[in-house]
Structures are given as structure tokens and as C-alpha cells.
Amino acid sequence: MKMADGSTILRRNRPGTKSKDFCRWPDEPLEEMDSTLAVQQYIQQLIKRDPSNVELILTMPEAQDEGVWKYEHLRQFCMELNGLAVRLQKECSPSTCTQMTATDQWIFLCAAHKTPKECPAIDYTRHTLDGAACLLNSNKYFPSRVSIKESSVTKLGSVCRRVYRIFSHAYFHHRRIFDEFEAETYLCHRFTHFVTKYNLMSKENLIVPINVGENAAPGESEA
Amino acid sequence: MMLTSINNSFEQDTHDADANCDGPDLDFVYSDVDGYQNEIAELYSYTEFSEFQMNVKAFEDQMELYDLPPNWQKQDSASQRGIVMKLVDQLEVSDRSFRMQAARCILYLAQGCWAEVQSDEEQHQITRDNVLVLYQLGVFASFIDLLNMEIESACSPDIVAVKITNVTLVDSTDIRVILSVLYIITETIRDERERGSEDYRELADSFVQEINSPLPDGELLAVKLLGMITRFCSGAAPQFPMKKVVLLLWKVSLLGLGGMDVLKNLKNEYRLKVGLEPITEDTLEVTKCMRASSPPATATDILENQYPKRNFKRSLMKQRFLDEPEQIDMEMGGNDGQTNANNGSGNGGNGEEELSQYYRPYDDPSSSASTTSTANPNNQPSLTQPPAAVPPVQITARLPWTPKVRQKDIDQFLDISRNKFIGYSLIGDHESLAGLPQPIHEGFKTLQRHMYMSLADVQIKKEEDIARNPISTHEDEIKLTPAEVLYQAILPNLPQYMIALLKVLLAASPTSKSKTESINIMADVLPRKMPLTATQSTKLTVDIGRHKEIIVKAVSAIILLYLKHFKINHVYQFEFMSQHLVFANCIPLVLKFFNQTITEYVNTKNSIPLLDFPSCVIGEQPDLSGDSFVYGGEMSDKSYSWRNVFSCINLLRILNKLIKWKHSRVMMLVVFKSAPILKKTLKVRHAMMQLYVLKLLKMQTKYLGRQWRKSNMKTMSAIYAKVRHRLNDDWAFGNDLESRPWDFQAEECTLRACVDRFNLRRYPEATQKCGNNGTAAQNAENAQQSNMMAGNNGCGNNGDANGYGNNGGGANGGHNQQQQLNDYGVEGGFPSDEILTHSDFAFFGHSGWWDRKVELTDYFKANYAVWLEEEVYNSQTDWDAL
Secondary structure, eight states, rough: GGGGGGSSOOOOOOOOOGGGGTTTTOOOOOGGGGGGHHHHHHHHHHHHHHOOHHHHHOOOTOOOOHHHHHHHHHHHHHHHHHHHHHHHHOOOOTTOSSOOBTTTBBBBBBBBBOOOOOHHHHHHHHHHHHHHHHHOTTTTTTOSSSSSOOHHHHHHHHHHHHHHHHHHHHHHHHHHHHHHHHHHOOHHHHHHHHHTTTTOOOOOOOOOSSSSSSOOGGGGGGG | HHHHHHHHHHHHHHTTTGGOOSOOOOOOOSSOOHHHHHHHHHTSSSSGHHHHHHHHHHHHHHHHHTTTOOOOSSSHHHHHHHHHHHHHHHTSOOEEEEEEEEHHHHHHHHOOOGGGOSSSSHHHHOOOOHHHHHTTTTTTHHHHHHHHHHHHHHHSSSHHHHOOGEEEEOGGHHHHHHHHHHHHHHHHHHHHHHTTTTTGHHHHHHHHHHHHHOOOSSHHHHHHHHHHHHHHHHHHTTTSSSHHHHHHHHHEEEEOOOOHHHHHHHHHHHHHHOOOOOOOOOOHHHHHHHOOOOOOOHHHHHHHHHGGGGGHHHHHHHHHHHHHHOOOOGGGOOOOHHHHHHHHHHOOOOHHHHHHHGGGGGGHHHHHHHHBBBBTTTTHHHSSSOOSSSSOOOOOSSSOOOBBBBBHHHHHHHHHHHHHHHOOOTTTSSSOTTOOOOOHHHHHHHHHHTTTOOOHHHHHHHHHHHHSSSTTTTTOOOOHHHHHHHHHHHGOOOOHHHHHHHHHHHHHHOOOOOSSSSSOOGGGGGOOSOOOHHHHHHHHHHHHHHHHHHHHHHHHHHHHHHHHHHHHHHHHHHHHHHHHHHTHHHHHHHHHHSSEEEOHHHHOOOGGGGSSTTTTSSOOOOOSSSSSSHHHHOOOSSSSSSSHHHHHHHHHHHHHHHTTHHHHHHHHHHTTTTTHHHOOOTTTHHHHHHHHHHHHHHHHHHHHHHHHHHHHHHHHHHHHHHHHTTTTTTTTTTTOTTOOOOHHHHHHHHHHHHHHHHHHHHHHHHHHHHHHOOOOOHHHHHHHHHHHHTOOOTTHHHHHHHHHHHHGGGGSSSHHHHHHHHHHOOOOSSSSSSOGGGGGGGGGGGGGGHHHHHHHHHHHHHHHHHHHHIIIIIIIOGGGGG
16 A cells, blocks of 8 residues: 555565565556556456455456456466465475375376376476466467467366366375465365366366365265 | 371271270269268278277266266267366376276267267267367367377387287277377368368367467477378387378378368469469369370280380381271360361361361460459360260360460570571570561460469579579568478478388388388288188278278378478479489389279279278178178279279379479389380379379370380370470470480489578578488498399389380480489389388489588698699689680
């Protein structure tokens, strides 16, 4: 709020900004946002205001391109997931979790390589997030953030599918970290809603129980 | 004189022309692909039959796992999508069998859930619905990942240990599932796009975009597949199912680059861009209105075979020719009144008049040019008028093609005239007629009216300009067309790819005899247990024949497609590819392919319709034990095999593309004694196929000698009637053999230098990589080996080719020709079956001097100034004395 004193509000985190002041600038209605990054800014603003209000965050403003909306949300998920990855690093190492598993049934391959291969869970996490960042920032598939080709929108599904496994691994193997993180960010909650809403993943694959809605089924129902 | 005699004999025999026909013309219509159903059916070999059940089993198991009834159609679309998403998830599981179960399940969906339907139409409908969903949910990309994994695991040493000849169907089970899914998706999208299906439009566009841009690992899909073929040919991955790989490569390329329509439009677009008139004649359209010529008489064939012995009976033979029943029924000599009238007038006059008769319709090309319109793409009023749908095609009394002439020919004409009348030449002047008499003016005008400037001419000119003025010449930005992208991607390894494609083609051609091939393309058709019963082995024989035919079909289509696209994209890209094809012995290989009973090949029925997918799994199952089902399918409505005619035409077109305007390569046709082979090919009664054969014959007629021409007047007439005329081209009677010495190496090297300059300028990095692949030392060594090998090659056509080798008359001494044969490394006809490997080029091109790096010694580097002084500046050459 202090930064809002001037006539123009600079929505920047200047060097030396205290952590409590981080990103603390007043909300701005979407219509007034005058930049190509408006959608991202808008989403971040909603999250900042109340991360638990998943419904609101995912409510698409009118006249918004759905492709862009999905894309920006996925970008945001990947950015925030880095927070989870950092926490996981403390506990999840190639020696403790040698494979990427959720429940013990399946081992997943890491698709970030030229030929998919078995990576330890933490490596899977890092590779997948890097790969997702690469894809989402690639000039080839996503040259613009204002409109998105239909062919690129289909790429989002596979990113979701791969990224989701990070949640499920954290949930089933590092429950404490997951719970802490979830309590702060509601990220998995939001993600589950997101993929369900836009039909990006099959419900049965969403194995992390979410305490609201119909997805609260225990992990065993997956197949 | 000749013309009158043709005409006379012709006149005599028109009445019994039809009676002598072997049969009706083939109603084959050349197009990019066969019908969708056939293209899909050809994906599977009959030995794969049992695997269909595995797919449905996988589906049932999977559905059980999901607690759903094993019926796809009972699921609503949301649930279907859910299932696919779960399956895709499962594709990323590390447990192989679990992963492949999902893959099989998806294959079953792509196959249209055939276990649930009653008819082919239903199955097709479900396939197209499912492909839509599958592609939208990223299945294609996931399967590329799976393919990558299979390629990778093929490299692991434990698999390579399998002996090549022992590889069977079971070794490629998984990879075949993956390729099948990719193929079905590609082919279905291609087909729906062709039909213009509304619901597929967006998806098809994005799919085309996807296959024209590199995969996430930076490789084009086409290049990945070419890489698979290369690896297969090197023996490193004998289990790769080649048929499926080449089929997929073909369809991916076809969809990515575009078929005939796209080519035609692109060509005209490019021509307009550089200021040329659009093309008005479409070969395909024109040939549709042509009638096939009757095959040459058997009597002539016999005559030819005996010819060497009968050399002394020349006069006798001539007599005989005139009496022989004439069988040609060309357009100009058909049976309708118009033509008869025409013949009548021709008969009254002499050959000259006859000629003018044929030319007259084209004397005023401006009229044809003025009618150019997009609505009438083939723009030949005379040719489009006959309703193509009503057989027999109405026959017009004119030649099917507008004659053409090149700038070069006009220059030559002017040069000769100037030398004759004014006594000196004006180099570089294409126009001034000063001092020349009126008839020359007229001749010049006629030539100019028919002048045709090809896209290649413009591109070559541009390259020359750039080479001369590299800084001041402005080159347009290189547009990244699909062909350009493909070229850049394959440039570094293009020679290897060409060799690999040809190796597969060779292994699949029916005339290939070598059993101990380094590659075994049968791996994906042979079951582990050899059949025991007679029926089973008949089935397997048919299957193997079919398998080979399909491979030939796909490979020939790929090569032709690439050549055509590169040609319009940039002629030097085309030249680069074609030169590598020539170096890898493509010309003799194709000739060898035609050195079989081609009519038989065209009519071969290597198929059992009852066993084709989907008939083999839908409805009542045929009795698989009896003999009947093998032959039951022979009652097909077509008298020819679509894929074989298609392959033949492709190969002929490839040959034409490689050889056209290349003197030294035309000589290869002569040296390899192609004439009798090509003549046999004329027996296939299909106008388009004959046209391409006639073109090949026309190129070499000059060099075949008077005797050949004398005894093949019917073929000559057919050429006259069907192939485009080049004004001033004395193809039929010219004997300029002495005046044009031919030096294969020099000509190829000059071309190579131009191509290299082009490649180096436009793609410096890729070219370097390409050059480093074969070192000069290796080249030299291989050259020797090749020369040794070439000595002992067998020749398949000695029997009927004898008449040609030396009948060039006095013009071309036998000794001289023998020398030339040795230059090619052949003594008795074809070189051995060897496809030359990359380093073997040396054999064709002066030990590969173009990529040899000159190593200068340190001593020389230190003292080069002295050398320069002594050897260059101080040495006096008396140029006048030379």
C-alpha cells in the first residue's frame, strides 16, 4: 500500500523490497490492465487475494479466449509447483525415492528425454517442470500470449498429466510436505479443479483426494 | 520419306488394328494414393491376422480393469475421452507389458472397434470418430515417444545379436503396434482432409503443421523414419518392420508436402512469382484423354531377338516390316471419321504436309493462352472437349501437346543461321535478326512463340548471378516451405538416406535374386513357425509377394514425391538428390525392375480379399482350412493390380526425372541396353505409363542406330504421336554421335560443382557435415573394389538385348562403347546388384575429388611464395601456340 502513494502505481518488486511487502500492490480490474501479460497478472492477483477461493480463481472472465486462459493457468501452476519441488528436495532424493511412483503399482517414465526413461522421483519432478517450462515458453508452440493455436492447446493435456504426478508422489510419499504446502497454496486443490473443469485429465487419474467435491475417493480406485 | 511410309502402312492396317489388341486399356487412374480401404488393408500382412485378437483382448482386459463393460459404443463421449486419457497415462508407465497393453488397446480403438460392428462402413465410421478423439488427446505425440523408446532399445547390444535371417514377426510385435497406430491416424486424417470433411478441417491443419515442424527432440518425423530405414539397412536393427516404416514415411511426407494438386498449384504459384506464365498442360489430364497404343507385334519381337544373325538380310527385313500387320492405333489414327479425313489428306500429300497438319492447331498459341483461366485448369480446348467420362475417348486429329522450345535451342538456331548467312556469330544476343532472310525471321518467330522457360532455368540463372556478383545480387528470403524444411533436415545425411531407400527398393523388387542380402525385408511378414500345409504355404507365398509389392509402391512413391517437391522448391535441391540417386545406381536398378514380364507384374493378384482388414475380422469368419479361400478372392472386378501399375508409373517417372536433359545419363540408358526392356513395358495398355516409356525411348533414339529405328517404326510413330515435340529437336533421325562426346564424369562433376556451390552458400553447416562422412582415402580404396566387382556381374537381359549394344552403326564403334561401359563399371549390361554405398561414389566420380581436402605440407606453406614465383609468375606460356 505504501507504494501506492504516487500518482502511478509501479507493480514491481524493487530490489530491497521487504518480504512482507512482496507483491503488495492494489488490485486492478482486468479491463484496465494494459499489457500482453494481463491474464497472468489477473490470475496472480486473484491467487494473492485468496488462494483458497479456487472457484473464483478459475472463473474465466467474459470475452476471454479459453486457450489463453488454460495456458496462463498452466504456466502459473508450473511456477508455483517449483515451490513444492524446493520443499521436496529436502526429503526426496534419488536414494530414498529411486523411482517415480504414486501408489506402488506404477512406475512412471520421465518424458523429458529424447527417449522416455526411468528417473528418480526428484529428477522426474525437476525434468518435468523444466520440460513444461520449455514447452510453455517455446516460441514454436506458443509464440503469442494473446492467442494460441489449436494445435498447441492439445499439448496442455500432456503437460497436466505429467505434472500431476508430482502432486501424487508428494501426497503418497511425502505427506507432511504435501500437507504443509497444500495448506498454504491450495495448489493441488486448484489443479484438480482446473483439469476437471477443462477436461484435461480423466477423473480416475486424479488420485490425490481433495476434501471437497466428488474427487474425494481414496487412491485405490485408480487403475 | 519415313513419314509417308508410316502413313502408308498405317493406312493399310487400320481396319484390323482393334482386332489385334490384347485387351482393353487398363482403366487405371493415376492418383496420389489408392482408396482409403486399400491403403489401410495394406498396412497389415496376412500373417499378422492372429494379432487382431490380441488387440481386442487387450481392450477387454483394460475395460475390466476400469470396471466397465467391454463395449466402446456403449460409452458416452465423455467416458470415451476419459478412457483414452487413462490409456495415454498408462503409456508412460515403465512396465513394458502394461504399457503395450494400453498401446494395443488404442490400436483397437483406431482400428474402429471391429469386434463390435457388423459392416466395414460402421468400422470406418468408428475409426474416423476415434482418430479425432485420439489425436485431440495427444495420442500421436505419445506414440512418437513410444517409437523413440523402441528405436533406442533396438540399439542395445543384446538385441543386435539376433541373426538377420532369423528375425521373424515376433521380434517386431511392439513396434508394429506403435507404427500401426501412427499410420492409421496419419492416413485417416489425410483421407478426411482430402474429402474436405468439416469436422476434420482444423485438426488436419494442425496435424499438417505438426508433421512439418520438428518433434520436441528437434528431429522431423520424416527424418526419424528415414533414420530407421538407414539403421535397418546397416544391419543394426533387423527387426524394424520396413513395410510399416516406409508406408508411414510415405503418408507423412505426402500429407506434409502435399500431393499432385498441391504440386501443381505450388508450381504455378512459384512460376508467377518469378514472372513466368502458369503451366497450362497437366500431364495427368492430357494422358487421361490419350488412348494406349497396342503393344508392338510379337513378330517384331522375334525379329529383334534374331536380329544379330540377320544383319545381312537388311533389305529383306525392310520389306517385311512394311508387310507386317500394323497394329498401332494412335489418337491420330483412330477409327472416327475425322481422323480418316485427316489421313486421307496426309496420304495425298507428302510427309511435310502431314507434319504441318499436325502442327497447325498450335500455330496460334495466343488463342490458347487467352483462354487461360482457373476454371479450366488444363486449358487445352482441343483436349478437354472430348468428355473424358465417355469411353472410348473421342479422338482428336492433333498432337496432344503444345510443342516447346528452349532458349538454348533458339540461340543455336540463330547461331547457325547467322554463321550461314552473315558469316559470324553474336554471342549473347538472343534477338537481332539483321541480315537474315525472311524465312529465318519466320522460323525465329515460330520458335519464340513456343519458347518455354522452366522454373529451373530461372533458378539456375539466379544462382549464376549470385555466383558472379555475390554481394550485389539480392536473394529473396528463403521461405520455409515444407519442402525447404525437409531438405534442410535431410541434407546432412541425404546420401545415406537415398542409398537406404534404394536398398529397400532393390530387396523388394521382384527381379532381385540375391538371397544373401545384407537386409531382410521379410522380417515383418514371416511367422516364427513355417507353414505346414499346402494352403498355408500358398497363403504365405501370396503374402510375401504382396508385402514386396507394397514396399515397392511406398518407396517409389516417396522418391518421386521428394524429387518433385525439391524440383519446384529449388532445382539444385532436386539435382543434389537425383545425383545421389544416380550415384547409388538408381538407373540400372529401375531398369532391372522392368526387366521382367511386366504385363504379368501388372496383372499379378497377390491378394486375398477375404483376409484383408477389415473383412478378415468382421462378420462371418471364412473357413481358414480349405483351399477355397485363397483363390476365392481372385474374382475381383479389376484385371490389374492398382499398386503395381502405380509403382511402375512412379519408377518410370523417377527415371524420367533423373535422365531428362542429362546427356550422360541418357547414355546410361543406351549403355544399359534399356531399349528392349522399355519396349516390353509398352505392352501394358495404359496411356500414361506408355507415355513415360516413350519419353525414355525418345531420349535415346538418336543413339540406338538406324537399324533399331528401322525395325521399330511403330514405336517411333507412337513417340511422335504421344510425346511432346521439341521444335528443332532431331530426335528421330539425328546422328550427332561424333559431335557430342560424352564424358560422364565431367558432366556429373560440373553439375556437382554447381550443386555444391548452392549448398555451401545456403546451408554451410549442413554441407560440411555431409562432406565429412566419406573421406577421400576411403573413396579411392572403394573405387578399386567396385571396379573389380563390376567385372563379374551377371546380366539378366543378354538374351534379348543383343541387338542393341553395337548397332549404332559406324557412328559408334564397338570398341568405343566398350570403353564407355568400362567407365561405368559394367561390361555386360547391368552392374551387379550392389547399391553403391556412400564411399563408393568414387567409382563414378574421379575418386571423389570434390570432397578431398588438399593437405599442404608445412614446407610448402612456409615457402609457397617461392613456388608462386617460380611456377606461376615466371613460367611463360605461349598461349597462341596452343
